[in-house]
Amino acid sequence: MTHQQISLPAFNPPEPGNEQLGMFLYQMQLLRRFEEKTGEMYTKGKIRGFLHLYTGQEACAVGALNALREQDRIVTHYRDHGHALARGVDANRIMAELFGRVDGVSGGRGGSMHLYDVSKGFLGGYAIVAAHLPLAVGLGLAAKMQNEDRVALCIFGDGSVGEGEFHEALNLSVLWKTPVIFFCENNLYGMGVRFAESLSTQIPTLAAAYNMPAVSINGMDVLEVYRETQKAVQYCSTGNGPYFIEAMTYRYRGHSMADPELYRLKDEIEQYRKRDAIEALKQHMMERGMLDEGGWQDVVSRVDHAVDEAVAFADASPEPGLDTLYDRLMAEPANG
Amino acid sequence: MATEVTMPQMGADMTEGTLVKWVKQVGDQVNRGEVLAEIETDKATVELEAFESGVLKKLVVEEGETVPVGQVIAILGAADEQVEGETPRQPAAETPARRGHGEASARQNAGTTTAQREEAPPPAPETEQMHVNITPGPGGAGADGASGGGRLRVSPVARRIAEDAGLDLARVTGTGPDGRILRRDVEAAISGRQAEPAAPTATAPARPAPAASAKGEAAAQPLTRMRQAIARRMSQSKQTAPHYYLTLDIDMTEAMAFRSQLNASASEEQKVSVNDLVVKACALALERHPKFNAEFSESGLRMHADINIDIGIAMDEGLIAPAILGCAGKTLGQIARESKDLVARAKSGALRAEEYSDGTFTITNLGAYGVETLIGIINPPQAAILGVGSVMPQPAVRDGQVVVRQLMKVALSADHRVSDGAEGARFIKEIQSLLENPVSLAL
Amino acid sequence: MAELRMRDALREALREEMIRDPRIFLMGEDIGAYGGSYAVTKGLLDEFGEDRVKDTPIAESGIVGVGIGAAMAGLRPMVELMTINFSFLALDQIVNSAAKLHYMSNGQISVPLVIRMASGGGSQLAATHSHSLEGLYAHFPGLNVVCPSNSADAKGLLKRAFRDENTTIFIEHTAIYGVKGEVPDDPDFLVEFGKANILRAGTDVTIVGYSGSVHPALRAAALLEEDGIDAEVIDLRTLRPLDIDTVVASVKKTNRAVIVEDDWKFGGFGGELSAQIMERAFDWLDAPVARVSGKDVPMPYNRNLEFAALPSEEDVAEAVHAMM
Secondary structure: OOOOOOOOOOOOOOOHHHHHHHHHHHHHHOOOOOHHHHHHHHOOOOOOOOOOOOOOOOHHHHHHHHHHHOEEEEEEEOOOOOHHHHHOOOHHHHHHHOOOOOOOOOOOOOOOOOOOOOOOOOOEEOOOOOOOOHHHHHHHHHHHOOOOOOOOOEEEHHHHHHHHHHHHHHHHHHHHHOEEEEEEEOOOEEEEEEEOOOOOOOHHHHHOOOOEEEEEEEOOOOOHHHHHHHHHHHHHHHOOOOOOOEEEOOOOOOOOOOHHHOOHHHHHHHHHHHHOOHHHHHHHHHHOOOOOHHHHHHHEEEEEEEEHHHHHHHHHHHOOOHHHHHOOOOOOOOOO | OOOOEEEOOOOOOEEEEEEEOOOOOOOOOEOOOEEEEEEEEEEEEEEOOOOOOEEEEEEEEOOEEEEEEEEEEEEOOOOOOOOOOOOOOOOOOOOOOOOOOOOHHHHHOOOOOOOHHHHHOOOOOOHHHOOOOOOOOOOOOOOOOOOOOOOOEOHHHHHHHHHHHHOOHHOOOOHHHHEEEEEHHHHHHHHHHHHOOOOOOOOOOOOOOOOOOOOOOOOOOOOOHHHHHHHHHHHHHHHHHHHHEEEEEEEHHHHHHHHHHHOOOOOOOHHOHHHHHHHHHHHHHHHHHHHHEEEEEEEHHHEEOOOOEEEOOOOOOOEEOEEEEOOOOOOHHHHHHHHHHHOOOOOOOOOOOHHHOOEEEEEEEEEHHHHOOOOOOOOOOEEEEEEEEEEEEEEEEEEEEEEEEEEEEEEEEEEEEOOHHHHHHHHHHHHHHHHHOOOHHHO | EEEEEEHHHHHHHHHHHHHHHOOOEEEEEOOOOOOOOOOOOOOOHHHOOOOOOEEEEOOHHHHHHHHHHHHHHHEEOOOOOOOHHHHHHHHHHHHHHHHOOOHOOOOOOOHHHHEEEEEEOOOOOOOOHOOOOHHHHOOOOOEEOOOOHHHHHHHHHHHHHHOOOOOOOEEOOOOOOOOOOOEEEEEOOOOOOOOOOOEEEEOEEEEEEOHHHHHHHHHHHHHHOOOOOOEEEEOOOEEEOOOOHHHHHHHHHOOEEEEEEEEEEEOHHHHHHHHHHHHHHHHHOOOOOOOOOOOOOOHHHOOOHHHHOOOOHHHHHHHHHHHH
């Protein structure tokens, strides 16, 4: 069984080069195709529970995660497959987790909303809205107290902004100058409620009120997301405290597989699809002679292959033994 | 290559969906991501997109049909491909190994559809309870409450110690709250029994003795523990179990001849008594009439799996009715041997706890005293008792002629809460038939 | 040996552990300049500085969440929630993150976090400020729940909590902060989790308590002795892990059990303990297991009503007499 690994750049130059753009394109297509496949596997009963697809928001994950350094840490929300993939977590093991199998990143105990890969600094998807914002402050605080140059990237949706923990975390983070990038994926809907109907102000206005840099960016443009997140990393890693990014984006699919999408019009989705991030990057590269149709087809077929392989890997992985039910309830002392 | 399109899973709690509308028709080219159909779940109507491109070759499910998740609803194929006519079939999706609340278990699912399950009649409560093997502990169902109604109050630890020591809790007076028998009471009883095993001490509560009356008795005779237990249990039986009674004559002529044949060559300990024949006949009859081997409770009838027949034994101090355990599987010879052993041990005080307490039916026989008819009081919590009189030569009509036969009168007393008269009649007729054709007892 | 009040024993544990392990730091409302609402952290800010003794805004969910994140990243934080009553505001962090991350991540993540909280009624603080929620926290798999009843245990258990890889809910009864007791001086003195303490040996009845309820249990034993009843008193010390073996062994000897708890009886920890005793020792019981618990009402303010709502030694003695 071979594993599909997505290699990450060791260092991010200010302007992404030819090769790096190719990688962004590959990753975004991987995120798209992977989610299409998970949706299919859900309808076939291979994946159960809740499944939230990331389709449409690929530029956020690929731009933001590639701006991080190897030592940085990530906590995110429950629409987390894309973030894990963009961080280089093994696609095979993510799919196996969705299938609930023993080779899943969480051993089949977490499922779609609870992916973890500590070896990649990927400290989890969190299924309680805004619960992970204080955790990110704790990660940042620990890095600061241990004199380590590590930034915590905290990704959450616009639905988090109404939660008390959002405000508690932003306040604590500024008070204690913790290196945390608060990255809000504003896809305009908190489940089915329009963002405009759930917040009395603008998100960056709120963040700025706690005295931190706060920007709103085009989350459908991977290059902009990449550039702005790099700035945030630079800011946080030099002892300045937290940084806030609102990335305006859009999800093409429902909130979860069970969502009948009664709250928005098809036309709205079509309008956003015209601004599709993958198409935009493809055009960008073709106009500059970095990509031709043959090159694009090559990306598509490599991604198709990787996703099919992830499904085959997941399908072949065994179910966890019933005798493991009580395993890892309590952590054992490390060494005395 | 042909691809099956299945009823999609569109939410964690979805088990079936209704095909509302086919957006594509047979022959249409379908591209991946295009809407094929509209599906209605119990929450909403959703669009079903194609996961593969191809030509729609066949619609397996018609508009308006509701089918389980995973069932094939259409076939996609290449333009030039021939697709076999497919019939609707059972879900292709894997049955998850474990299901959550509200979902049928995989075991329940096997081989039956929901509809079949719902149509199947519920199992009769009696059949279901046949599987419940109720074997009450000593002093539990076998003894009844000192404080009136229901079980004897015994603490778990007292019950366990008494069981280990083979002590009859009916002989122990409780000193705990509400008369509960506690560990200390059982331990005192055990040490007392060892000290003077044969003579139960008088332990009547210190009540004022009734004033001497015109009837002439000087003072109340103290009650022995056995007398107390008999008084309590028989009163309880008459107060709680509404009795009905059936009597008939059994022609024992053949049975007596059969018994003589058996005993002619048998040693003393193998000799079969009339009562042994009755025990064997009852054991066979009880197998076919389980309501008389049962117990009434507020939550339902408890049908016992074992047939343990108590036999009444008259002793100097009173009456005791220990059980021959597991009668169903025992031959007449075994029953004969065990009943002799039981009588001997009852008189020497060496009975085991379960012999006191685990009886499921009782036979009381005063034939040896020349009694014609004996109508018994049910031994609680049992459902019936058979009273047996003497075998006596009596005139009987056979083929229009008055002849002398060996007749035995029996009386069934049964708990009307458990059975009705007609059921009792069938049961007692079965006993009659077995005893009048005694070869069946030897099988 | 030194004779210390429980609050001083707790402070000594914090101090010794902070000296031993530089990864330990403290967060909480008014634990620094103010010295802690119950003076447990008094003086620690001066000794260890602002980095390791952090006064926080009033944001229980936020600071518990920060503690979880810092623990995930390798530190050993302690969060003081001024009282257990405020822990409701942090319940999601405790239940959904602290208790579950190790299991959900298949062992990749651990949350070695100590959350201290002051608990219990008896101070006329009325319904919102008099909770005993030990049983609530014991309900969640994945947590340690620790409830000391005396100074030595308070110190040994708190030091032990800092050496655990899991989140410990450390519950301190406000009524006994000022009670003095002998405490070993040994800086390596630890009290192991899941080891109940037989405070008084006896043969006639087992009285089980924890945290504040140990005290009426002991006083009841003294009353019972006058009546010729010899009670054994067990202090559970920790509810998770639970030392049911010690309780069961005692009940097999005495054949009777009375559970004393400040918590509400309905759905409280005593119900759990009672069920486990019946599961494990049914055939050794001479009477149904009895519970002497807080009454099923929000705690009233009035002194007499509050007293009536809490278990007393008379209640315990009465329960024992009723089963003899």
